[in-house]
Amino acid sequence: MQTNNTTEQQIIAAARKIFVQKGLAGARMQDIADEAGINKAMLHYYYRSKDKLFEIVFDEAVSQLLAGVNDIFEKDMPAREKIVAAVEHYITSLNKAPYLPLFVVHEISQNPERILQKFSNTALLPNMRMFLKELAVEMENGTMRKVDPWQLMVSLISMCVFPFVGRPLLQAIFQVNDKAFAKTMEDRKKFITDFVLTSLKP
Amino acid sequence: MQTNNTTEQQIIAAARKIFVQKGLAGARMQDIADEAGINKAMLHYYYRSKDKLFEIVFDEAVSQLLAGVNDIFEKDMPAREKIVAAVEHYITSLNKAPYLPLFVVHEISQNPERILQKFSNTALLPNMRMFLKELAVEMENGTMRKVDPWQLMVSLISMCVFPFVGRPLLQAIFQVNDKAFAKTMEDRKKFITDFVLTSLKP
DNA sequence: GTCTATACCGTGATAGAC
DNA sequence: GTCTATCACGGTATAGAC
Numbered sequence: 182m183q184t185n186n187t188t189e190q191q192i193i194a195a196a197r198k199i200f201v202q203k204g205l206a207g208a209r210m211q212d213i214a215d216e217a218g219i220n221k222a223m224l225h226y227y228y229r230s231k232d233k234l235f236e237i238v239f240d241e242a243v244s245q246l247l248a249g250v251n252d253i254f255e256k257d258m259p260a261r262e263k264i265v266a267a268v269e270h271y272i273t274s275l276n277k278a279p280y281l282p283l284f285v286v287h288e289i290s291q292n293p294e295r296i297l298q299k300f301s302n303t304a305l306l307p308n309m310r311m312f313l314k315e316l317a318v319e320m321e322n323g324t325m326r327k328v329d330p331w332q333l334m335v336s337l338i339s340m341c342v343f344p345f346v347g348r349p350l351l352q353a354i355f356q357v358n359d360k361a362f363a364k365t366m367e368d369r370k371k372f373i374t375d376f377v378l379t380s381l382k383p
Numbered sequence: 384m385q386t387n388n389t390t391e392q393q394i395i396a397a398a399r400k401i402f403v404q405k406g407l408a409g410a411r412m413q414d415i416a417d418e419a420g421i422n423k424a425m426l427h428y429y430y431r432s433k434d435k436l437f438e439i440v441f442d443e444a445v446s447q448l449l450a451g452v453n454d455i456f457e458k459d460m461p462a463r464e465k466i467v468a469a470v471e472h473y474i475t476s477l478n479k480a481p482y483l484p485l486f487v488v489h490e491i492s493q494n495p496e497r498i499l500q501k502f503s504n505t506a507l508l509p510n511m512r513m514f515l516k517e518l519a520v521e522m523e524n525g526t527m528r529k530v531d532p533w534q535l536m537v538s539l540i541s542m543c544v545f546p547f548v549g550r551p552l553l554q555a556i557f558q559v560n561d562k563a564f565a566k567t568m569e570d571r572k573k574f575i576t577d578f579v580l581t582s583l584k585p
Numbered sequence: 586g587t588c589t590a591t592a593c594c595g596t597g598a599t600a601g602a603c
Numbered sequence: 604g605t606c607t608a609t610c611a612c613g614g615t616a617t618a619g620a621c
Contacts, residue, residue, distance in 0.1 A: 209597095221596095222607085226604075229598090291406075335545075346545070348492075427616060427617075
Protein backbone atom coordinates (compact mmCIF):
# COMPACT_ATOMS: atom_id res chain seq x y z
CA MET A 182 0.00 0.00 0.00
CA GLN A 183 1.31 3.38 -0.96
CA THR A 184 -1.08 5.40 1.16
CA ASN A 185 -1.32 5.23 4.86
CA ASN A 186 -4.73 5.25 6.50
CA THR A 187 -4.62 8.88 7.48
CA THR A 188 -7.19 9.83 4.88
CA GLU A 189 -9.68 7.22 6.05
CA GLN A 190 -9.23 8.42 9.59
CA GLN A 191 -9.63 12.04 8.62
CA ILE A 192 -12.83 11.18 6.80
CA ILE A 193 -14.25 9.29 9.76
CA ALA A 194 -13.35 12.10 12.12
CA ALA A 195 -15.02 14.62 9.85
CA ALA A 196 -18.07 12.41 9.34
CA ARG A 197 -18.39 11.93 13.09
CA LYS A 198 -18.36 15.64 13.70
CA ILE A 199 -20.87 16.51 10.99
CA PHE A 200 -23.26 13.60 11.53
CA VAL A 201 -23.36 14.09 15.29
CA GLN A 202 -23.96 17.78 14.78
CA LYS A 203 -26.56 17.68 12.02
CA GLY A 204 -27.93 14.16 12.00
CA LEU A 205 -28.18 11.85 9.01
CA ALA A 206 -30.87 13.84 7.21
CA GLY A 207 -29.31 17.22 7.92
CA ALA A 208 -25.70 16.35 7.07
CA ARG A 209 -24.35 17.03 3.58
CA MET A 210 -21.54 15.05 2.00
CA GLN A 211 -20.05 18.39 1.00
CA ASP A 212 -19.91 19.42 4.68
CA ILE A 213 -18.01 16.27 5.52
CA ALA A 214 -15.64 16.71 2.59
CA ASP A 215 -14.94 20.33 3.59
CA GLU A 216 -14.38 19.32 7.19
CA ALA A 217 -11.94 16.62 6.10
CA GLY A 218 -10.22 18.97 3.65
CA ILE A 219 -10.87 16.77 0.61
CA ASN A 220 -13.50 16.61 -2.10
CA LYS A 221 -16.75 14.68 -2.32
CA ALA A 222 -15.45 12.08 -4.75
CA MET A 223 -12.98 10.85 -2.16
CA LEU A 224 -15.73 10.14 0.30
CA HIS A 225 -17.33 7.79 -2.19
CA TYR A 226 -14.02 6.28 -3.05
CA TYR A 227 -13.26 5.22 0.51
CA TYR A 228 -16.79 4.63 1.77
CA ARG A 229 -19.26 3.81 -0.91
CA SER A 230 -22.27 5.81 0.19
CA LYS A 231 -23.55 8.28 2.73
CA ASP A 232 -25.42 5.48 4.46
CA LYS A 233 -22.31 3.31 4.75
CA LEU A 234 -20.39 6.18 6.25
CA PHE A 235 -23.19 7.00 8.62
CA GLU A 236 -23.51 3.44 9.82
CA ILE A 237 -19.87 3.38 10.86
CA VAL A 238 -20.23 6.63 12.80
CA PHE A 239 -23.48 5.55 14.39
CA ASP A 240 -22.21 2.13 15.49
CA GLU A 241 -19.17 3.75 16.98
CA ALA A 242 -21.38 6.19 18.90
CA VAL A 243 -23.59 3.45 20.30
CA SER A 244 -20.56 1.47 21.41
CA GLN A 245 -19.08 4.50 23.06
CA LEU A 246 -22.29 5.14 24.97
CA LEU A 247 -22.59 1.56 26.17
CA ALA A 248 -18.93 0.84 26.81
CA GLY A 249 -17.88 0.97 30.41
CA VAL A 250 -21.35 0.82 31.87
CA ASN A 251 -21.47 -2.82 31.05
CA ASP A 252 -18.14 -3.46 32.76
CA ILE A 253 -19.28 -1.71 35.90
CA PHE A 254 -22.39 -3.83 36.29
CA GLU A 255 -20.28 -6.91 35.81
CA LYS A 256 -17.88 -6.16 38.65
CA ASP A 257 -18.11 -7.85 42.01
CA MET A 258 -19.32 -4.98 44.16
CA PRO A 259 -22.23 -4.18 46.43
CA ALA A 260 -25.14 -2.64 44.55
CA ARG A 261 -24.60 0.72 46.23
CA GLU A 262 -21.04 0.95 45.01
CA LYS A 263 -22.12 0.02 41.53
CA ILE A 264 -24.51 2.95 41.57
CA VAL A 265 -21.74 5.31 42.62
CA ALA A 266 -19.36 3.92 40.02
CA ALA A 267 -21.94 4.06 37.24
CA VAL A 268 -22.84 7.69 37.92
CA GLU A 269 -19.20 8.68 38.14
CA HIS A 270 -18.35 6.89 34.92
CA TYR A 271 -21.36 8.08 32.98
CA ILE A 272 -21.12 11.76 33.72
CA THR A 273 -17.37 11.83 33.18
CA SER A 274 -17.84 10.09 29.88
CA LEU A 275 -20.70 12.32 28.74
CA ASN A 276 -18.88 15.48 29.70
CA LYS A 277 -16.35 14.49 27.05
CA ALA A 278 -18.98 13.80 24.39
CA PRO A 279 -22.01 15.82 25.42
CA TYR A 280 -23.79 15.59 22.08
CA LEU A 281 -23.68 11.83 21.70
CA PRO A 282 -26.87 10.91 23.56
CA LEU A 283 -29.10 13.27 21.61
CA PHE A 284 -27.57 12.11 18.36
CA VAL A 285 -28.07 8.43 19.12
CA VAL A 286 -31.56 8.84 20.50
CA HIS A 287 -32.68 10.94 17.57
CA GLU A 288 -31.32 8.56 14.96
CA ILE A 289 -32.84 5.58 16.71
CA SER A 290 -36.20 7.28 16.66
CA GLN A 291 -35.77 7.86 12.92
CA ASN A 292 -35.01 4.21 12.31
CA PRO A 293 -35.75 1.99 15.29
CA GLU A 294 -34.88 -1.19 13.42
CA ARG A 295 -31.29 -0.08 13.21
CA ILE A 296 -30.77 -0.51 16.91
CA LEU A 297 -32.19 -3.97 17.37
CA GLN A 298 -29.26 -5.94 16.00
CA LYS A 299 -26.73 -3.79 17.81
CA PHE A 300 -28.13 -4.92 21.11
CA SER A 301 -28.24 -8.56 20.26
CA ASN A 302 -24.45 -8.77 20.16
CA THR A 303 -23.94 -6.83 23.37
CA ALA A 304 -23.85 -8.34 26.82
CA LEU A 305 -25.64 -5.30 28.20
CA LEU A 306 -28.98 -6.94 28.78
CA PRO A 307 -27.83 -9.89 30.91
CA ASN A 308 -25.58 -7.69 33.05
CA MET A 309 -28.31 -5.17 33.57
CA ARG A 310 -30.83 -7.84 34.46
CA MET A 311 -28.38 -9.24 36.97
CA PHE A 312 -27.98 -5.83 38.56
CA LEU A 313 -31.75 -5.46 38.84
CA LYS A 314 -31.81 -8.83 40.63
CA GLU A 315 -29.09 -7.73 43.02
CA LEU A 316 -31.17 -4.69 43.89
CA ALA A 317 -34.21 -6.90 44.46
CA VAL A 318 -32.22 -9.14 46.78
CA GLU A 319 -31.00 -6.20 48.87
CA MET A 320 -34.54 -4.94 49.18
CA GLU A 321 -35.75 -8.37 50.21
CA ASN A 322 -33.02 -8.52 52.86
CA GLY A 323 -34.06 -5.14 54.17
CA THR A 324 -30.67 -3.54 53.51
CA MET A 325 -32.32 -1.24 50.99
CA ARG A 326 -35.71 0.43 50.94
CA LYS A 327 -38.16 -1.33 48.65
CA VAL A 328 -38.75 0.41 45.33
CA ASP A 329 -39.32 -0.85 41.81
CA PRO A 330 -35.80 -1.74 40.58
CA TRP A 331 -36.68 -0.99 36.96
CA GLN A 332 -37.97 2.48 37.81
CA LEU A 333 -34.87 3.06 39.89
CA MET A 334 -32.63 2.03 37.01
CA VAL A 335 -34.48 4.30 34.59
CA SER A 336 -34.24 7.15 37.08
CA LEU A 337 -30.51 6.74 37.41
CA ILE A 338 -30.05 6.79 33.66
CA SER A 339 -32.42 9.74 33.36
CA MET A 340 -30.65 11.87 35.94
CA CYS A 341 -27.27 11.23 34.35
CA VAL A 342 -28.16 11.46 30.68
CA PHE A 343 -31.03 13.91 30.38
CA PRO A 344 -29.11 17.05 31.26
CA PHE A 345 -26.95 16.40 28.22
CA VAL A 346 -29.89 15.70 25.96
CA GLY A 347 -31.78 18.74 27.15
CA ARG A 348 -28.65 20.82 27.37
CA PRO A 349 -29.64 23.53 24.88
CA LEU A 350 -33.00 23.83 26.56
CA LEU A 351 -31.60 23.86 30.09
CA GLN A 352 -28.95 26.40 29.18
CA ALA A 353 -31.63 28.59 27.67
CA ILE A 354 -33.93 28.30 30.68
CA PHE A 355 -31.32 28.69 33.37
CA GLN A 356 -28.94 30.95 31.45
CA VAL A 357 -25.65 29.13 31.92
CA ASN A 358 -22.75 29.00 29.48
CA ASP A 359 -20.79 25.94 28.33
CA LYS A 360 -18.09 26.10 30.93
CA ALA A 361 -20.53 26.55 33.79
CA PHE A 362 -22.55 23.66 32.44
CA ALA A 363 -19.61 21.25 32.47
CA LYS A 364 -18.76 22.30 36.01
CA THR A 365 -22.36 21.82 37.10
CA MET A 366 -22.36 18.31 35.67
CA GLU A 367 -19.17 17.56 37.58
CA ASP A 368 -20.91 18.64 40.80
CA ARG A 369 -23.91 16.62 39.78
CA LYS A 370 -22.10 13.32 40.37
CA LYS A 371 -22.17 13.84 44.11
CA PHE A 372 -25.69 15.18 44.07
CA ILE A 373 -27.11 12.16 42.27
CA THR A 374 -25.37 9.54 44.36
CA ASP A 375 -26.29 11.28 47.63
CA PHE A 376 -29.82 11.87 46.48
CA VAL A 377 -30.39 8.29 45.35
CA LEU A 378 -28.61 6.54 48.20
CA THR A 379 -30.47 8.68 50.74
CA SER A 380 -33.76 7.72 49.22
CA LEU A 381 -32.77 4.04 49.29
CA LYS A 382 -31.85 3.98 52.97
CA PRO A 383 -33.94 1.26 54.63
CA MET B 384 -64.45 34.25 2.42
CA GLN B 385 -65.67 31.39 0.38
CA THR B 386 -63.52 28.72 1.99
CA ASN B 387 -63.64 27.71 5.58
CA ASN B 388 -60.41 27.08 7.42
CA THR B 389 -60.62 23.32 7.24
CA THR B 390 -57.81 23.11 4.72
CA GLU B 391 -55.46 25.22 6.80
CA GLN B 392 -56.18 23.05 9.80
CA GLN B 393 -55.66 19.86 7.84
CA ILE B 394 -52.33 21.16 6.63
CA ILE B 395 -51.18 22.10 10.11
CA ALA B 396 -52.25 18.73 11.48
CA ALA B 397 -50.37 16.96 8.72
CA ALA B 398 -47.31 19.18 9.13
CA ARG B 399 -47.31 18.56 12.86
CA LYS B 400 -47.35 14.81 12.36
CA ILE B 401 -44.60 14.76 9.72
CA PHE B 402 -42.30 17.35 11.29
CA VAL B 403 -42.50 15.77 14.72
CA GLN B 404 -41.81 12.37 13.20
CA LYS B 405 -38.98 13.26 10.82
CA GLY B 406 -37.68 16.63 11.95
CA LEU B 407 -37.21 19.71 9.79
CA ALA B 408 -34.36 18.31 7.71
CA GLY B 409 -35.94 14.88 7.27
CA ALA B 410 -39.47 16.00 6.41
CA ARG B 411 -40.52 16.39 2.79
CA MET B 412 -43.24 18.78 1.62
CA GLN B 413 -44.58 15.86 -0.40
CA ASP B 414 -44.99 13.83 2.80
CA ILE B 415 -47.01 16.62 4.34
CA ALA B 416 -49.13 17.07 1.23
CA ASP B 417 -49.87 13.35 1.09
CA GLU B 418 -50.73 13.26 4.77
CA ALA B 419 -53.11 16.20 4.31
CA GLY B 420 -54.62 14.70 1.17
CA ILE B 421 -53.76 17.67 -1.04
CA ASN B 422 -50.91 18.57 -3.38
CA LYS B 423 -47.68 20.39 -2.77
CA ALA B 424 -48.78 23.62 -4.42
CA MET B 425 -51.47 24.08 -1.79
CA LEU B 426 -48.93 24.02 0.98
CA HIS B 427 -47.16 26.98 -0.56
CA TYR B 428 -50.42 28.74 -1.22
CA TYR B 429 -51.48 28.70 2.42
CA TYR B 430 -48.06 28.86 4.08
CA ARG B 431 -45.40 30.40 1.96
CA SER B 432 -42.48 28.12 2.66
CA LYS B 433 -41.38 25.01 4.47
CA ASP B 434 -39.68 27.14 7.09
CA LYS B 435 -42.81 29.18 7.74
CA LEU B 436 -44.83 26.01 8.18
CA PHE B 437 -42.21 24.52 10.43
CA GLU B 438 -42.04 27.55 12.63
CA ILE B 439 -45.75 27.34 13.35
CA VAL B 440 -45.51 23.67 14.28
CA PHE B 441 -42.42 24.21 16.38
CA ASP B 442 -43.81 27.16 18.32
CA GLU B 443 -46.95 25.21 19.03
CA ALA B 444 -44.88 22.28 20.32
CA VAL B 445 -42.83 24.46 22.64
CA SER B 446 -45.97 26.07 24.03
CA GLN B 447 -47.53 22.68 24.59
CA LEU B 448 -44.47 21.49 26.50
CA LEU B 449 -44.32 24.54 28.71
CA ALA B 450 -48.02 25.10 29.25
CA GLY B 451 -49.35 23.92 32.56
CA VAL B 452 -46.01 23.58 34.28
CA ASN B 453 -45.85 27.29 34.60
CA ASP B 454 -49.34 27.44 36.13
CA ILE B 455 -48.44 24.81 38.69
CA PHE B 456 -45.40 26.66 39.96
CA GLU B 457 -47.49 29.78 40.26
CA LYS B 458 -50.11 28.23 42.53
CA ASP B 459 -50.20 28.85 46.25
CA MET B 460 -49.13 25.46 47.55
CA PRO B 461 -46.41 23.98 49.72
CA ALA B 462 -43.32 23.03 47.70
CA ARG B 463 -43.96 19.31 48.27
CA GLU B 464 -47.40 19.53 46.74
CA LYS B 465 -46.04 21.44 43.79
CA ILE B 466 -43.64 18.60 43.15
CA VAL B 467 -46.46 16.07 43.22
CA ALA B 468 -48.64 18.19 40.96
CA ALA B 469 -45.84 18.87 38.49
CA VAL B 470 -44.94 15.18 38.13
CA GLU B 471 -48.58 14.22 37.72
CA HIS B 472 -49.17 16.89 35.14
CA TYR B 473 -46.00 16.32 33.19
CA ILE B 474 -46.27 12.58 32.77
CA THR B 475 -49.95 12.73 31.93
CA SER B 476 -49.24 15.36 29.35
CA LEU B 477 -46.26 13.55 27.84
CA ASN B 478 -48.13 10.26 27.67
CA LYS B 479 -50.45 12.01 25.24
CA ALA B 480 -47.63 13.42 23.11
CA PRO B 481 -44.65 11.15 23.74
CA TYR B 482 -42.60 12.34 20.79
CA LEU B 483 -42.72 16.05 21.52
CA PRO B 484 -39.72 16.34 23.84
CA LEU B 485 -37.31 14.64 21.47
CA PHE B 486 -38.58 16.73 18.58
CA VAL B 487 -38.20 20.00 20.43
CA VAL B 488 -34.82 19.19 21.91
CA HIS B 489 -33.44 18.02 18.59
CA GLU B 490 -34.61 21.08 16.70
CA ILE B 491 -33.29 23.40 19.36
CA SER B 492 -29.90 21.74 19.09
CA GLN B 493 -30.02 22.29 15.32
CA ASN B 494 -30.79 25.96 15.76
CA PRO B 495 -30.30 27.21 19.31
CA GLU B 496 -31.06 30.81 18.41
CA ARG B 497 -34.60 29.86 17.57
CA ILE B 498 -35.47 29.17 21.18
CA LEU B 499 -34.09 32.32 22.76
CA GLN B 500 -36.91 34.66 21.80
CA LYS B 501 -39.56 32.10 22.67
CA PHE B 502 -38.44 32.16 26.27
CA SER B 503 -38.30 35.90 26.58
CA ASN B 504 -42.07 36.19 26.22
CA THR B 505 -42.82 33.36 28.67
CA ALA B 506 -43.20 33.80 32.39
CA LEU B 507 -41.50 30.46 32.95
CA LEU B 508 -38.25 31.80 34.29
CA PRO B 509 -39.60 33.99 37.09
CA ASN B 510 -41.99 31.30 38.28
CA MET B 511 -39.29 28.68 38.28
CA ARG B 512 -36.89 30.94 40.12
CA MET B 513 -39.57 31.55 42.71
CA PHE B 514 -40.04 27.84 43.18
CA LEU B 515 -36.31 27.37 43.66
CA LYS B 516 -36.44 30.05 46.36
CA GLU B 517 -39.33 28.30 48.09
CA LEU B 518 -37.29 25.12 48.19
CA ALA B 519 -34.35 27.00 49.63
CA VAL B 520 -36.55 28.47 52.36
CA GLU B 521 -37.91 25.07 53.36
CA MET B 522 -34.37 23.73 53.58
CA GLU B 523 -33.31 26.68 55.68
CA ASN B 524 -36.24 26.07 58.01
CA GLY B 525 -35.27 22.43 58.36
CA THR B 526 -38.57 21.13 56.96
CA MET B 527 -36.68 19.69 54.00
CA ARG B 528 -33.29 18.07 53.73
CA LYS B 529 -30.67 20.40 52.28
CA VAL B 530 -29.80 19.73 48.66
CA ASP B 531 -28.95 21.97 45.73
CA PRO B 532 -32.36 23.23 44.54
CA TRP B 533 -31.19 23.57 40.95
CA GLN B 534 -29.92 20.00 40.83
CA LEU B 535 -33.18 18.87 42.38
CA MET B 536 -35.18 20.73 39.77
CA VAL B 537 -33.12 19.26 36.94
CA SER B 538 -33.53 15.80 38.44
CA LEU B 539 -37.29 16.14 38.56
CA ILE B 540 -37.43 17.22 34.95
CA SER B 541 -35.01 14.46 33.98
CA MET B 542 -36.96 11.69 35.64
CA CYS B 543 -40.20 12.82 34.04
CA VAL B 544 -39.01 13.68 30.57
CA PHE B 545 -36.09 11.41 29.79
CA PRO B 546 -38.05 8.16 29.54
CA PHE B 547 -39.95 9.71 26.66
CA VAL B 548 -36.85 11.02 24.95
CA GLY B 549 -35.03 7.73 25.35
CA ARG B 550 -38.15 5.72 24.70
CA PRO B 551 -36.91 3.86 21.59
CA LEU B 552 -33.69 3.02 23.39
CA LEU B 553 -35.39 1.97 26.61
CA GLN B 554 -37.92 -0.15 24.78
CA ALA B 555 -35.11 -1.84 22.90
CA ILE B 556 -33.06 -2.48 26.04
CA PHE B 557 -35.88 -3.62 28.27
CA GLN B 558 -38.07 -5.16 25.58
CA VAL B 559 -41.40 -3.52 26.29
CA ASN B 560 -44.10 -2.63 23.77
CA ASP B 561 -45.97 0.67 23.42
CA LYS B 562 -48.90 -0.21 25.63
CA ALA B 563 -46.71 -1.55 28.41
CA PHE B 564 -44.61 1.58 28.15
CA ALA B 565 -47.57 3.92 28.65
CA LYS B 566 -48.69 1.87 31.65
CA THR B 567 -45.20 1.96 33.11
CA MET B 568 -45.12 5.74 32.79
CA GLU B 569 -48.46 5.93 34.56
CA ASP B 570 -46.98 3.92 37.45
CA ARG B 571 -43.93 6.10 37.33
CA LYS B 572 -45.82 9.10 38.72
CA LYS B 573 -46.06 7.48 42.12
CA PHE B 574 -42.53 6.16 41.98
CA ILE B 575 -41.00 9.56 41.28
CA THR B 576 -42.94 11.47 43.92
CA ASP B 577 -42.27 8.81 46.58
CA PHE B 578 -38.64 8.55 45.60
CA VAL B 579 -38.03 12.28 45.64
CA LEU B 580 -40.05 13.12 48.73
CA THR B 581 -38.39 10.30 50.65
CA SER B 582 -34.98 11.64 49.77
CA LEU B 583 -36.02 15.13 50.84
CA LYS B 584 -37.25 14.13 54.31
CA PRO B 585 -35.34 16.16 56.88
C1' DG C 586 -58.94 27.93 -4.29
C1' DT C 587 -57.24 24.04 -6.63
C1' DC C 588 -54.82 21.69 -9.96
C1' DT C 589 -50.77 20.50 -13.52
C1' DA C 590 -46.59 21.58 -15.29
C1' DT C 591 -42.30 23.24 -14.75
C1' DA C 592 -38.35 26.12 -13.31
C1' DC C 593 -34.45 25.90 -10.60
C1' DC C 594 -31.14 24.28 -7.57
C1' DG C 595 -28.76 21.18 -4.27
C1' DT C 596 -27.52 16.51 -3.47
C1' DG C 597 -25.58 11.83 -3.77
C1' DA C 598 -23.10 9.33 -6.75
C1' DT C 599 -20.15 8.16 -10.87
C1' DA C 600 -17.01 8.62 -15.07
C1' DG C 601 -12.81 9.35 -16.58
C1' DA C 602 -8.44 12.09 -17.07
C1' DC C 603 -4.17 12.35 -14.70
C1' DG D 604 -5.32 7.81 -5.12
C1' DT D 605 -6.90 12.30 -6.34
C1' DC D 606 -9.03 15.54 -9.03
C1' DT D 607 -12.79 17.89 -12.32
C1' DA D 608 -16.85 17.46 -14.67
C1' DT D 609 -21.14 15.72 -14.95
C1' DC D 610 -25.31 12.79 -14.46
C1' DA D 611 -29.79 11.62 -12.47
C1' DC D 612 -32.78 12.55 -9.13
C1' DG D 613 -35.58 14.74 -5.79
C1' DG D 614 -36.46 18.87 -3.40
C1' DT D 615 -38.67 23.59 -2.77
C1' DA D 616 -41.01 26.85 -4.95
C1' DT D 617 -43.67 29.23 -8.64
C1' DA D 618 -46.46 30.10 -13.04
C1' DG D 619 -50.50 29.86 -15.01
C1' DA D 620 -54.76 27.45 -16.62
C1' DC D 621 -59.23 26.49 -14.85
